[in-house]
Amino acid sequence: MNTEWIAVDWGTSHLRAWAMQGRTVLDQARSDAGMARVGKDGFQAALLALVETWLADTPVDVIACGMVGARQGWVEAPYGAVPSQPLPDAPIRVPDTDPRICAFVVPGLKQMAPPDVMRGEETQIAGFLAARQNWDGVICLPGTHTKWVQVSAGEVVSFRTFMTGEMFDLLSGQSVLRHSVCEGWDDNAFVDAVADTLSKPEQLAARLFGLRAADLLHGQDKGTARAQLSGLLIGTELAATRPYWLGQQLAVIGADGVSQIYATALKQQGAFVETENATAATLAGLSLAKDKVNS
């Protein structure tokens, strides 16, 4: 195997790496050595543990995006300010690395008012736009912290972050609802919960406890409750983002499961949705970032 460069997506909870030759993936690897588990001095060791077999004597470029560029990350890659292209600046070189790698981190984006930040999504946006000349519209990137991003003339104009995924995890795993929400799914219950919440978003906190009470009083199915919990939270998010998605050209970039859930909710509301695989977008964006390093 002749690794030309290494693409890295390094988030809070995961580390993923791909051995690349041009835009071709030669090999891939992942671990749970995300930011949350890696101390300031542990980044290089965590990466080398994953990619050591891909390395040779000639140093290769490593291009990383995500939370790895935060202040507590491998190297701080200062945010670019919107409006701007998704990748306005060259990646930041990590100093004093192992001689077998030249590592670079892609800067995130910030918005001063209302205050907001992203790290990693800018790379996916760049990758998505690279294949679509003159694409204007809105991109939704669902995840732990879902982003809604307004794109025009190749620039990120504005964006907004929602803690929907993290709230789902906390409520289903650690709140009183953990007794009433288990594995399982019901598409009808999901779209009904989305529609209910869109019409009365302020009722969220009461509807949440209703999931517990429906279990205690009516023995409601716990997989149905999981779909309802997801529907309540995503419905609230769609109520807040209605100006973003109503009548707009719309793309969802995310892991297949969660993208499908968002697409289902949006289509039910009459929106036209294109979906794009997050990994493909990340690799396309990291390739663009690599070009900036070498130019």
Place this chain on the structure above:
Amino acid sequence: MNTEWIAVDWGTSHLRAWAMQGRTVLDQARSDAGMARVGKDGFQAALLALVETWLADTPVDVIACGMVGARQGWVEAPYGAVPSQPLPDAPIRVPDTDPRICAFVVPGLKQMAPPDVMRGEETQIAGFLAARQNWDGVICLPGTHTKWVQVSAGEVVSFRTFMTGEMFDLLSGQSVLRHSVCEGWDDNAFVDAVADTLSKPEQLAARLFGLRAADLLHGQDKGTARAQLSGLLIGTELAATRPYWLGQQLAVIGADGVSQIYATALKQQGAFVETENATAATLAGLSLAKDKVNS
């Protein structure tokens, strides 16, 4: 000390007991042996550890309210269905207790549609109403799971539970916001956040992440952020409960700190609010429950 009976408030996270003579408190004790820590067979031991010194040869009545009456509790005390008086039925006798005690648990209340339940608050409501002939209005009982209760002609007509307190604990203690929210308070930031959220409740999930971004980009004070987080969550609750509190006779029953926060928010919105100490209401309610045992 001549303990005539023992009043007990037994919730998910705490156990509190009072040695009583008539309606006079002779002594009090508390521990963190709440429902969450006590196994099905551990209730009597947890209680005796707290009240042993109050006991003599003659058995005394123990009257307990709260989650201790749940299915996983000391004895299941089946819910009464609303509309009903707050204490419609006599407390349920705990079988096979230590000969020095006769223990009883107060039943909670349930509402079939929309599904909802309470355990403990019914006792506080009964105690509050006992001192107020012909009181009609709405009672807010803030806590981990805040209850809004509509009272008319001595009966609980309907109620609704909000997970506001639990969401505050999860978000401030375990989400990404834990890095940006610390001890401290700012009354102006709180009432501004309440007002903002009341006007656009659907923006909650975006405003939450805004607290993190305001710290990263503007170094926002973390005590101010704590007041804002509380304001965002309570504002959402007040948006949902507007028909409950707008133009109604209104009482808040809770611990002094959280009651004051709710009263501040409600007064800012032009509501007239009476506050009542939760412990006083609990003891008055448990006294009424004791009368039902002996009648």
